[in-house]
Amino acid sequence: MGARVARMFRNFNLENRVFRELSKEKPRAAPRHAVTPPPSAAGSEAAGTAVDPVNQRSDRLLSHLQSVYVESKDPAAATAEALTEVTQRDKEAERRPLRFSLPGDPYGSVELTDVPKGKLTITEALKALSSHQHQPQTWTPEKIAQEYSLDLKDTKALLEFFIPFQVQIIPPKTETAKQIKAS
Template identity: 65%
Template sequence: MGARVARLFRDFNLENRVHREIGKAKPEVAPRHLTHIDSVQSTEVTEINDAIHKRNDPLLGLLKSVYVESKDPTEAPKEVTEENVEERRPLKFNLPGDPYGIVELTDVPKGKLSIAEALKALNNHKNAPQTWTLDKVAQEYSLDLKDTKALLEHFIPFEVKIIPPKTKDDSKQIKDT
């Protein structure tokens, strides 16, 4: 009931109020900020604009005389030079079979490791850190000492822990019926 009364007062003489608002004078737009453009500078700007948009017949004639014909070049075989050849080293360790669907590698660039070699190096260092020191791993796999330190410090090989089954004395077990 109260909503109907409120609506009556809200909509009372609505059309006249709308026409009154529409008929009011619109507020004036704020004046633009005055700029201090020198007359010399403004003439330079207009001259540059005229020069850009002006038709230059000699240049247009030269442009029309140009004919470009393009063809895809045949790819020439790259010549192997002494500078382009990276030093490579044979792999120290491979996984049996075709691991991860990767083509079997025979060598890698110096300063790089294959996945299998990285796992082997990490595992060797973890199992025997006295024999597989930072220097020995770097020398064995032709790695940079800084990279080897980062590898051994930040990467840890997976560790499998086998938990022995509990005995009958330790816990209750469900018996088969």
């Protein structure tokens, strides 16, 4: 019912409103800018007075253009060259034999035999972290850095900020809830 009432008010006196709008004087359009027609090609040749500086041949500019040398390279070839440089640099970098690896092929990756100095595999990092966590007096940051050919600053940061095996048992709020007993 509300739609009917709204339609009645919308259509009320519609014809009178339309005639009133149509009978209003329309606004005049803005005057166009006066444009001089471009000189025709035939007229400029006959007169000889108009010179087109864009199409005119300039010996000075032509000599400058002949002295320019442009060398371009294919971006795909440039990236291939960069990849070969990186692989050659990795081969040239000092490498150390792998200290620890998981038996088998757990992640479907190629088994490594050596790694660059200053880097660790995930298994080596986990082994070093667990050794330090279980025996911090024996496995000091200095010894870990020496064993795995790492920077001492990086080793200290690794031991401080990367804690993968920390289990926290939160006590239940009620005494009737089951709780895992620490062994």
